[in-house]
Amino acid sequence: MFATSEIELDQSALENNYRFIRSLIGPDVQISSVIKGNAYGHGIFEFVPMVQAAGVNHFSVFSADEALEVNNISPSSTVVIMGYIGNEELEWAILNDIEFFVFERDRMRKALDVSRKFGKKAKIHIEFETGLNRTGFDKNQLEDVLDLLSGNEEYFELKGCCTHYAGAESIANFVRVKSQIKRYNKLYKWMETKGFSAETRHTACSAAAISYPKSRMDMVRIGILQYGFWPSKESFIDCIKLSPDREDPLKRVIKWKSSVMDVKEVSTGEFIGYGTTFMATDNMKIATVPVGYSHGYSRSLSNQGRVLIRGQRLAVIGIVNMNLLIVDISECPSIEKGDEVILIGDQGDNSISVASFSELSNQLNYELLSRLPRNIPRTVINQKQLSNQNND
Ligand SMILES: *Cc1c(COP(=O)(O)O)cnc(C)c1O
Numbered sequence: 001m002f003a004t005s006e007i008e009l010d011q012s013a014l015e016n017n018y019r020f021i022r023s024l025i026g027p028d029v030q031i032s033s034v035i036k037g038n039a040y041g042h043g044i045f046e047f048v049p050m051v052q053a054a055g056v057n058h059f060s061v062f063s064a065d066e067a068l069e070v071n072n073i074s075p076s077s078t079v080v081i082m083g084y085i086g087n088e089e090l091e092w093a094i095l096n097d098i099e100f101f102v103f104e105r106d107r108m109r110k111a112l113d114v115s116r117k118f119g120k121k122a123k124i125h126i127e128f129e130t131g132l133n134r135t136g137f138d139k140n141q142l143e144d145v146l147d148l149l150s151g152n153e154e155y156f157e158l159k160g161c162c163t164h165y166a167g168a169e170s171i172a173n174f175v176r177v178k179s180q181i182k183r184y185n186k187l188y189k190w191m192e193t194k195g196f197s198a199e200t201r202h203t204a205c206s207a208a209a210i211s212y213p214k215s216r217m218d219m220v221r222i223g224i225l226q227y228g229f230w231p232s233k234e235s236f237i238d239c240i241k242l243s244p245d246r247e248d249p250l251k252r253v254i255k256w257k258s259s260v261m262d263v264k265e266v267s268t269g270e271f272i273g274y275g276t277t278f279m280a281t282d283n284m285k286i287a288t289v290p291v292g293y294s295h296g297y298s299r300s301l302s303n304q305g306r307v308l309i310r311g312q313r314l315a316v317i318g319i320v321n322m323n324l325l326i327v328d329i330s331e332c333p334s335i336e337k338g339d340e341v342i343l344i345g346d347q348g349d350n351s352i353s354v355a356s357f358s359e360l361s362n363q364l365n366y367e368l369l370s371r372l373p374r375n376i377p378r379t380v381i382n383q384k385q386l387s388n389q390n391n392d
Pocket of ligand 1: 034036082164204205206207221222223224225231
């Protein structure tokens with residue numbers, strides 16, 4: 001293996017997570033699997049077939065390059081671009097039945113041009129501005145959009161009406177999110193009175209799907225939850241308060257592992273690693289692991305991170321270097337070169353999810369995962385080898 005770490009993706013964990021999501025949202029709400037950021041670092045190439053094997057075939061991406069990647073893997077799956085698509089990529093998208101959000105008139109006009117030129121409908125999702133104040137049409141702009149739509153029904157297929165919430169994972173945003181749901185419903189009703197309706201109304205990300213049942217509508221766009229991570233502690237509590245056993249119902253799909261490169265002893269009073277951020281307050285034993293910030297292990301985990309070795313949770317000490325990190329193994333001195341090191345995932349009864357590091361926010365889940373380099377080798381485990389795995 002010419003790599004300092006590797007990633008394992010667990011099909012059975014993914015299926016477990018979908019079962020949980022399904023139990024949460026009920027049987028009638030569609031799931032779109034959000035796989036922007038290289039499937040939150042899991043790897044689009046490996047992850048898309050896993051999602052399909054789990055019975056979901058609707059994907060949301062940020063940009064056209066990601067849509068192209070999904071389309072190459074699986075031309076028959078539904079792909080929606082939620083963010084950036086250049087005007088020059090619109091032709092490709094429309095000709096390949098790629099769906100996309102529209103939130104500004106220029107994209108809409110260019111889509112109309114392409115659609116007219118090729119006699120092929122553009123499959124659009126109209127994004128409403130409901131209070132995130134990022135992208136989306138407000139009511140005045142929507143009036144223009146509907147005018148444009150009404151003369152051109154044969155060129156557009158209104159696949160969806162959508163919006164995005166301004167932080168559904170935190171109770172601090174409760175009032176804002178509630179008012180966004182209200183505004184969405186109001187805008188949609190108003191659109192209906194004008195004679196328009198969309199195939200799917202979709203507004204919820206993972207956190208909204210958990211904490212705001214009314215946001216689920218026809219479809220939920222699930223990112224972080226399917227990978228087995230919580231959007232926030234609050235989302236987790238919102239979920240488990242309903243289940244009596246209070247166990248984490250999610251399983252991490254990813255396991256990121258490396259191995260001990262070297263072990264050594266450090267005497268009391270010595271500083272460990274660059275600078276003076278960590279001093280040995282006792283005679284200590286340390287292990288070095290060949291994973292650093294260039295491999296995606298965030299520098300902000302300096303003196304904060306935890307890893308698993310021999311089933312024990314151990315602390316990352318000192319500064320995370322470009323290519324390696326240092327672990328305090330004083331409590332487990334039998335650790336030796338070659339021992340498996342879990343950076344994210346389970347080992348024995350213990351589990352490391354990025355957000356479980358002391359004071360760090362769950363936002364680090366999103367950041368650290370999506371920054372995992374593409375060149376770390378990825379393998380899928382626990383796949384059912386049956387050819388009829390889609391028929392359940
Ligand atoms: C990323 C994203 C989602 C999914 O968010 P999670 O918190 O990962 O579930 C949904 N909708 C939009 C528009 C997004 O950008």
